[in-house]
Amino acid sequence: MPDARKYFELPSPFAMKRGGALTGAHVAYETWGELSPRRDNAILIFTGLSPDAHAASSEADPSPGWWERMLGPGKPIDTERWFVICVNALGSDKGSSGPASINPATGEPYRLDFPKLTLEDVANAGHALVSEGLGIERLACLIGCSMGGMSALAYMLAHPGQVRAHISVDTAPQAQPFAIAIRSLQREAIRLDPNWNDGHYSRECYPTNGMSMARKLGVITYRSAMEWNGRFARIRLDPDQREEQPFGVEFQVESYLEAHAQRFIHQFDPNCYLYLSRASDWFDVAEYGNGSVHEGLKRICIEQALVIGVTTDILFPLEQQEQIAHGLKAAGAKVEFVALDSPQGHDAFLVDIEHYGPAIGGFLERLPKPD
Incomplete structure (x- = not known):
């Protein structure tokens, strides 16, 4: 099977914020487009919790990526103009070093x-790839989606002046x-599964029930x-599709969640899930602003920003996108704020490309041309 994945060996030892260090660690990444001679047309993408670095197809790997309709020649993130890098988060199990390594x-x-x-730590690993691995001193734009948006904020706070523009997505x-x-409930579901065994599970003795419940909880919050x-109403399954045991699956929405969970269970390592989930809870821009999110955001030094949120997102509500926009504007950036009405909730950036595409593509088109 073709694979466009590349690897960057992190500096060793690689110090971690909360103590300890990694030796011989690496991050996985993919690239699209051509880096300009002046190395000034680079875009870095930080992903959400579960995606890998394969954001879009390429000659090396023609399989569709998780942001296939957004990234590529002539698409909103136009690889005929930009050199695009997507990095798999440190701690993931999609090629980067993590608990499963x-x-x-x-x-x-x-x-x-x-x-x-x-x-x-995720941000610093991404920065090491950009600066040391690819020799890029300053990103033309940094894009962060969901958890990746928090990683992007951490990147800009830790490495001031090394990003020109930023796109903050949900x-x-x-x-x-x-x-x-x-x-917390997702993590508890995994930890309470007897097969989790304090992290010492195997393929044969695997926390299937815990991972299934964690994924179902996540999917419920990703949509509105x-x-x-609109999709399911109160439609029931046909009698021959229902489970016979007491309190078994009866409605179509239950069947959808079960199918979604079953596809995910063995696609993501449980310990990696726990680590990245907790890292998301720990992140707080207020730590950089003496307890104030606004003051923390004011420490970010960029020229331009696009902040996108969706009104139906219950996981990262719109007021938090407004908070980011106000903070970046107060820091001196020229900020565009876009509030979308998509019914898809938090997952809208993955599926509602008809609305997200023009916003992101238009912003990138308006950025100054690299020298």
Whole structure:
């Protein structure tokens, strides 16, 4: 199977924000387009929790990527103009080092011996790739989606002056109690599965039920009540499709969640899920502003920004996108704020390209041409 994935070996030891360091660690990434001779046309994309670095198809890997309709020649993120990099988050299991990786000190998977992970660590790993791996001193634009948007904010706070423009997509400067509560329940579902076994599970003895419940909880929050009503209403399954046991699956929406969970269960490592989920809860721009999110955002030094949110997002609500826009504007950036009415909720940026595409493509088109 073709694979466009590349790897960058992180500086060793790679220090982690909350203590400890990684030796022999790496991040996975993919690229599209051509880097200009002056290395001034680069765009870096930080993803949400579960996607890998394969954001779009390429000659090396023609399979569709998770942002296929957004990225490519002539698309909103036009690879005929931009050199685009998508990095898989440190801590993930999609090619980058994480809890599922082999600990060189023991020859066994890290599991819970992996150091405490923060989104600042994710950001610093991405920065090391850009600056040391690719020799890019300053990004033309930094794009962050969902959890990746928080990683992008961490990147700009830790490395001032090394990003010209920023596109913030459905993210937050800090996790609100509702988001923390949902992710806490997801983590609890995994940890309470007997097969999790304090992180020492195997393919044969795997926390299937915990991962299934965690994914279902996530999917419920990724879409809006409006879409659930529109797609499923109260439609019941045909009698021959229903489960016979007491309280079994009866409605179409239940069947949809079950199918979605089953597809995901073995596609993401449970320990990696736990680490990235907790890292999302820990991130807080207020730490950089003496307890104030606004003051923390004012420390970000960029020229232009596009902040996009959707009115139906319950996980990263629109007021948090407004908070980011106000903070970046107060820092001196020229900020465009776009509030979309998409019924798809938090997942809108993945599926509602008809609305997100023109906003992102238009912003990038208006950026100054690289010298």
